[in-house]
Amino acid sequence: MKLLAVIPYIPAPTWGGGARSFYVLKALASKYPVSLIALSRGEKLQEAASCGPLLERLQGVNLVASPASQWRRWRQALHVVRGESSAIADRCPPGLQDALDRALATDAYQAVYVDGALTAAGLRLPASLPLLILQHNLEYELLYRTYLTEKSWLRRWYNGREYRLVKPRELACCQRxxxxxxxSERERQLLQELLPQARVGVVPNGVDLSFFAPPSTDEEEGQRIVFTGSLDYYPNEQAVLGFARQCWPLIRERMPAVEWWIVGRNPPRSVRRLARLPGVTVTGTVPDVRPYLARASVVVVPLRIGSGTRLKILEALAMKRAVVSTTLGAEGLAVASGRHLLLADTPDDFVRAVLLLLEDARRRQALAEAGRRLVEQAYSWERCQERLATLLAEEELLERRPLFRGSLL
Structure with missing residues (x-):
């Protein structure tokens, strides 16, 4: 079976959703000839180097230039005028469709693998080829949750509009x-309820256990809180700003020596300004988050918006770091509060949980040990890859029969 993969960025194991794309593509390429069409946003050298070995294993790689990010707001306004969804249009610039048409015209493929239903929604795909979609989250759910939590009337209106445009397109692609x-199993059930005839399976997010290994020595530095995540991703930006406003002053009042390190790529101005606060460091883009996780006493995940599951939690647990998260932040993961991490959903409860762990090294260690065992048992990329490859090897995809019923794990 020869596959054509279409991904709206260069998959790389060094950041967020790119890691999920990277390891699934790696699993497919280990079993089948795969060619890739990807949008390139001028990735940094370290990111390009990290995905190089995978790209070299592919039959072909066609990189399509992504629209310039500085014109994003203008494009959004234009899409509004045209009655289009920006979420779909931004994933599918004209060059991507052109590259897809050329690839299909010059080679024989047995299936098309697309990263994200919204990418598929913006492309003209031949009905004769089976379509495999990898979802990172349910985009319509993410938009709806953003709509519910927004206080700005403009953002609220915009996200409500996008939700109404995106949901039917996303569901139609999943049905096809x-x-x-x-x-996660939660998302599988949601989709299956809406689309009873759809073929939906679970490929959990995972973590590279050898890469995100616990430090060989205790590298914790005093009282240090760490947040990791792509800061050009709106839910992460809002999580950081909310924590700074509602939690950080109370934590500093109780522990004046505590530090908070915000580690993630492309922080917007709103996040960079937080470096003015006492005890706060905003690193900007870093080549490797592991040194920062290794020095963390507590990793915080104060997300209020989201869908899918959070790689940042799996990475922190793999490195034996104590984690405090909102319930939504840990959604979809097989974690138990008090055993693998602490969950807290109000600012006061979140502050209490962070202070409890900062003051109790034995509690931090107990959570860290249990968290590492959990990811070893259920969330290694190797295990996810093996199960996916085994199912696809049965070639049911070509026969258009249901591939999955339930979880792969």
Missing amino acids: AAAVLVA
Whole structure:
């Protein structure tokens, strides 16, 4: 089976959703000839180097230039005028469709693998080829949750509009697909309720256990809180700003020596300004988050918006770091509060949980040990890859029969 993969960025194991794309593509390429069409946003050298070995294993790689980010707001306004969804249009610039048409005209493929239903929604795909979709989250759910939490009337209106445009397109693509791979059993059930005839399976997010290994020595530095995540991703930006406003002053009042390190790529101005606060460091883009996780006493995940599951939690647990998260932040993961991490959903409860762990090294260690065991048992990329490859090897995709019923794990 020869596959054509279409991904709206260069998959790389060094950041967020790119890691999920990277390891699923790696699993497919280990079993089948795969060619890739990807949008390139001028990735940094370290990111390009990290995905180089995978790209070299592919039959072909066609990189399509992504629209310039500085014109994003203008494009959004234009899409509004045209009655289009920006979420779909931004994933599918004209060059991507052109590259897809050329690839299909010059080679014989047995299936098309697309990263994200919204990418598929913006492309003209031949109905004769089976379609495999990898979902990182349910985009319509993310938009709806953003709409519910926004206080700005303009953002609220915009996200409500996008939700109404995106949901029917996303569901239609999932219905048409030969198989849809989601990140959690919760999402599988949601999709299956809406689309009883859809073929939906679970490929959980994972973590590279050898890369995100616990430090060989205790590297914790005093009282240090760490947040990791792509800061050009709106839910992460809002999580950081909310924590700074509602939690950080109370934590500093109780522990004046505590530090908070915000580690993630492309922080917007709103996040960079937080470096003015006492005890706060904003690193900007870093080549490797592991040194920062290794020095963390507590990793915080104060997300209020989201869908899918959070790689940042799996990475922190793999490195034996104590984690405090909102319930939504840990959604879809097989974690138990008090055993693998602490969950807290109000600012006061979140502050109490962070202070409890900062003051109790034995509690931090107990959570860290249990968290590492959990990711070893259920969330290694190797295990996810093996299960996916085994199912695809049965070639049911070509016969357009249901691939999955339930979880792969």
